[in-house]
Amino acid sequence: MAKSRSELGQIVTGVARDPLGLMGLIIVGTIVFCAIFAYWIVPFDPVGMNIKDRLQGPSWTHLLGTDQLGRDTFSRVIAGGQVALQVALPAVFGAMAIGLTLGMIAGYGPKWLDNLLMLFFDTIRSFPTVMFALAVVALVGPSLQTVVFVVMATSIPTYGRVARTQTLTLRNSEFILAERSMGASMKRILGVHMLPNIVGVLAVLAAMDIPTVIALEAGLSFLGLGVKPPTPSWGALLKDGYSLIRQTPWLVVGGGLPIILATLGFTFLGESLRDVVDPKLRKQR
């Protein structure tokens, strides 16, 4: 990214000045902090069983109670954040990189290639996301990699289409025409002149996309088709909570709240980021 450090600083200050943006920043910051330092924060081993203390209600020792195997729910919630980000970040960045490349090719390349890529995007988008995920899981089996792949595959078209539109708009702008008339190579035009103008918009899109990805991972894990037990995913917590909903309501609350909080945080941050990075978009709302 060609943004200088001061420019990045300006963006952060801009986001922090907006109350919703500040809230998003705090929530996301907390989640990221907890995810990075998860194994120093957790009071108990998130996968350690302790049958004697199973199905306990919230107490000072176990803030959110324990599950059917005596595992501390609070520790599992903290460690679950790590899993959520482990899926969300590579998936979103992967999708962004591939979408960006394909989108720029579609926007700058020949018309037939554009049509072909658009058909490709439209085809992927024609599968309802969860149904597509279920089909893939049914075929290759559940795992963390499968979830990352599904998320990547289904969100490539979103980034691709936006990158294509941006490229098409930039293509006929004066500074690109000037570059072309000076005989700049296609690689130089795309990489040096167009890329910096597209990345900002896509980054905002990515921030807004992370909650969807986190929810999808949690959803698949809830169905028992995401990460494998005993990995502490928020969705897996909800799965345990669901089967024991009459005995241990705190499991459902403990698994559900972080998902809602994470979604809120990233949505606030994304919206605020959009307003700061591209004030034009705000008017279209």
Add this chain to the structure above:
Amino acid sequence: MLLYAIRRFGLALLILIVAVTVMFLMIRAVPGDPVQIMLGPRATPELQARLTAELALDQPIWKQLLIFYGNLMQGDLGIDVFSGRSVTAIVFEQLPHTLALIFASIIWSALLGIGLGAYAAAHPNTLIDRIAAALSVSFVAAPAFVVALLSLLIFAVNLQWFPAIGAGEGFWGRLDHLVLPAFAIGLSWVGYIARLVRASMLEVMGESHIRTARAFGIHERRVVMVYALRIAILPVVTVIGVGMGFLLSSAVFAEIVFARPGLGKLVIDSITTRNYPIVMGSVLISTGLFVVSTALADLINAWLDPRARTAA
């Protein structure tokens, strides 16, 4: 308009063909013999040979694809390995439950969302507008399956206002069983639609025909409710059509959480029993539903707003 409709449905058909082919190839690309996966490790060689011939797996891949399309044209999605029934029949048996759930969710969330959005636009920057905006963002943030679980916990388990599982018998029983799942799916749409209607309402309110209506001394409530709202709800139509995919996805979770019969529950159950023909049949039908609804939304949009016809 007719030309646009033909072109739009042509595109939908093309997308569907590519999607089906991709799915077909995906199944074939998976390592392992599909027959062995379907029948399990203890099947006799004779049984395996018979199923291989039945599924035409001994033919070259392009021929398999042709046979697949041939069957598809006749509405034949294959045979359920376990019960021997037609996959089409099984899927269409479950589809009405899912459709009822989706429509119930759209109806309540669209009515409430349009009302909230219109009210907020008519009274911009008041306390109620602010509250509606904050609620919208929070609602949008709540994934359907988390809402489903929490509402199951609160309204079915703790308060026992609504039934927790099943689809119910008779009209009132069915309606009673629809409340919580439809609430869970619709909640995030309320906020989304409210924001959409508010934004487009504010735009419409600034247009000259609204000024003219006001100049004629028409009552403000009539101006808002009749003249502005009629145009402002156009984007909602498109959003619902395109949102069909999200609705189908949310329905999967709602059906699992509330143990309702439907397409989603069918797929999940079939994955657990490794019943591939049913999984693929369901995914195919839901994809078809999504593609058609997106195309329909575009058509309705083009019919209501002639400018959209040339844009696409």
